[in-house]
Amino acid sequence: MSAFSQVFSHPSMGSPAAAGLAPGMSLSAGSSPLHSPKITPHTSPAPRRRSHTPNPANYMVPSSASTPVNNPVSQTPSSGQVIQKETVGGTTYFYTDTTPAPLTGMRSFKNYHRTACRTEGQIIEVFPNYHIYPPTAPHVAYMQPKANAPSFFMADELRQELINRHLITMAQIDQADMPGFRLVNTKCMVLVDMWKKIQHSNIVTLREVFTTKAFAEPSLVFAYDFHAGGETMMSRHFNDPNADAYFTKRKWGQHDGPLPRQHAGLLPESLIWAYIVQLSSALRTIHTAGLACRVMDPTKILITGKTRLRVNCVGVFDVLTFDNSQNNNPLALMAQYQQADLISLGKVVLALACNSLAGIQRENLQKAMELVTINYSSDLKNLILYLLTDQNRMRSVNDIMPMIGARFYTQLDAAQMRNDVIEEDLAKEVQNGRLFRLLAKLGTINERPEFQKDPTWSETGDRYLLKLFRDHLFHQVTEAGAPWIDLSHIISCLNKLDAGVPEKISLISRDEKSVLVVTYSDLKRCFENTFQELIAAANGQL
Structure with a gap:
């Protein structure tokens, strides 16, 4: 298709002939002077x-x-x-x-x-x-946060985010910082094949695992989907060097008791539930496939946009820590690893509720739960207790669904409203x-x-x-x-x-x-x- 071809043909009411002008006047006029015309419009069209x-x-x-x-x-x-x-x-x-x-x-x-x-x-x-441009869809106009939003083009915030992603996509890492690794057992490739089949919106998909000597030494390469602009949960929420000190002095009762959430620098509960819904959804898909996440950690959870989570580096520990005693059954320890995933999820949620990694340290767990009890709902407290407490039976990620309850529909509604806004921005650019x-x-x-x-x-x-x-x-x-x-x-x-x-x-x-x-x-x-x-x-x- 030519670069100048039309997208589609346009309906017309007929094939009007060229306008017949007065005698002596032709559409093919002579050369024009070089100064600008004085066309005086009175109103906008x-x-x-x-x-x-x-x-x-x-x-x-x-x-x-x-x-x-x-x-x-x-x-x-x-x-x-x-x-x-x-x-x-x-x-x-x-x-x-x-x-x-x-x-x-x-x-x-x-x-x-x-x-x-x-x-x-x-x-x-x-x-x-x-071609005519319709106004903004009513269901989007009512939730438009800015009254002066662009009429013909996408929102400046979304445009800047996409430009930043395009820029980051072309970035490269220093290969000298990546140490070599020799794969000693190929039995783990069975697990890699299982990981490659998992497609989920909250999981960074593993595409390929292979060995190479292209970097002057034996190397093991994990190929994942690249999500430009993503930052780890550690970088976004736990990167303040003064957070732990402030948290220890002001939130463990050394003064007149914990401060209210809005004054203590804690995260909104709605944001924490949004993270819980996405992380539990990712765990549910992984456990249903017979695998274990094993990377439920703030350093391995990517955040793109405002609240979109993706679990990164899945399958890495299945390869790096593969036990030779599992030659006959690589899935033998998966049930144990799945229980560890639930505990790791509980630690992540508790750290988010305390807005500090100091809250998940063993000596601070009791005081951290007191902080959660004062500042958050009983459902969030019960969910954390369920995930962190040892049970006599095998637990499942599905067990926390009653605690999430109707908050799941809140997240679904927010996702669909976000989709409406993006579709409206796309319509402006179409x-x-x-x-x-x-x-x-x-x-x-x-x-x-x-x-x-x-x-x-x-x-x-x-x-x-x-x-x-x-x-x-x-x-x-x-x-x-x-x-x-x-x-x-x-x-x-x-x-x-x-x-x-x-x-x-x-x-x-x-x-x-x-x-x-x-x-x-x-x-x-x-x-x-x-x-x-x-x-x-x-x-x-x-």
């Missing part, structure tokens, strides 16, 4: 984009109508064409339109077309025949590729110094018309002579050009001595023919 086309061509007039035409301004020949006469500034212009006439009695819509015929109980859908191709085509035509040894090529014929359209897009000024810049005007005009709507437009030469009144369908014809001429020359067909 944004309100007009939501209304019917101003000054539309009088098309779709039935040729079989029995009523004689008494209006001297327009005449309807037997062929179904419409000839319209209009006087602007003392100059008379004649317009023709060969759009096929509709059936007698059918109502015509200006600048709109129908997608289906009426049947009993069916509603006719009417759409504009050019047409930008098409508009860029239009501007790129227009840029290859305008101001071309020479074509086929003709230095005046871009200043004559259809190219001159496109040059005036370029001035109409970008070079308008206010009544005071200041530049008039309106993004909605540019986008609206480009959309109408791409669709070739029959709306008329006045193009003024830079010396203000010529006014060309044409339709967007005329401009589109000139635009496509001129660009095809360039393509033919580039391919050596001229």
Whole structure:
């Protein structure tokens, strides 16, 4: 597909012929002066984009109508064409339109077309025949945190996050910091194959494990999916060097008792539950597959975005600490490792609740639970106690689901609302590729110094018309002579050009001595023919 190809064809109401201009006036005007036109817009076209086309061509007039035409301004020949006469500034212009006439009695819509015929109980859908940008979806607008959010492009915060991820994707690590390792037993590859089958939204997927000597020594390589911009839970929540000291002095009762959560620097309970839901979901998938996580640790849990968690480095300990005594059954100790996963999950949750790793030390466990009891709900306290307390029976990660309860639906609702916001941002960008191709085509035509040894090529014929359209897009000024810049005007005009709507437009030469009144369908014809001429020359067909 060519880089300048259209995304899709645009519906039109017919194939309007070129506008017939007054005698002596042609679309192929002569060379233009070099100074800027004085086009003085009074209002932004944004309100007009939501209304019917101003000054539309009088098309779709039935040729079989029995009523004689008494209006001297327009005449309807037997062929179904419409000839319209209009006087602007003392100059008379004649317009023709060969759009096929509709059936007698059918109502015509200006600048709109129908997608289906009426049947009993069916509603006719009417759409504009050019690209139009709808407003923000109501369910997204009501939860929009910023009143001045961009209308045509994605949110600045999301854009910056994506740019940062693209930058980090190209980064490399220093291979000298990675020590060598020799794999002594290949029986563990059975576990690697099991890990490669696990796909979960909260697990960094293991893709391949292999040995190599490409780094001047025996090396064992683990290949995982790369999530740019991720940071460990340790880095985000436990990286403050003063946190433990402050936590020890102020939260272990050395003063008048623990401070309220909002004053003690503790995490919101909703954030902790969001982490619990994701980590327990990852453990549930791993344990169901007959494996054990063994890396439930703040240094191995990645956080991307605001609250998205992924368990990293899965399968590493299954390879590095593989016991040769398990040659006959590599899964023999998995049940024991799964119980250790639940204890590790409890320690992670307790550390988050205390906002410090000091809380999971054995000598501080009792005081840490007192802090949780004072500042958090009983469900969170019971969940931590269940995970950290030894049981006489085999426990399962499914046992904590009643403690999570309806909070699971809160996280599901938050994820779906986040998806709605991202889809709305995507909808703002969906047409930008098409508009860029239009501007790129227009840029290859305008101001071309020479074509086929003709230095005046871009200043004559259809190219001159496109040059005036370029001035109409970008070079308008206010009544005071200041530049008039309106993004909605540019986008609206480009959309109408791409669709070739029959709306008329006045193009003024830079010396203000010529006014060309044409339709967007005329401009589109000139635009496509001129660009095809360039393509033919580039391919050596001229």
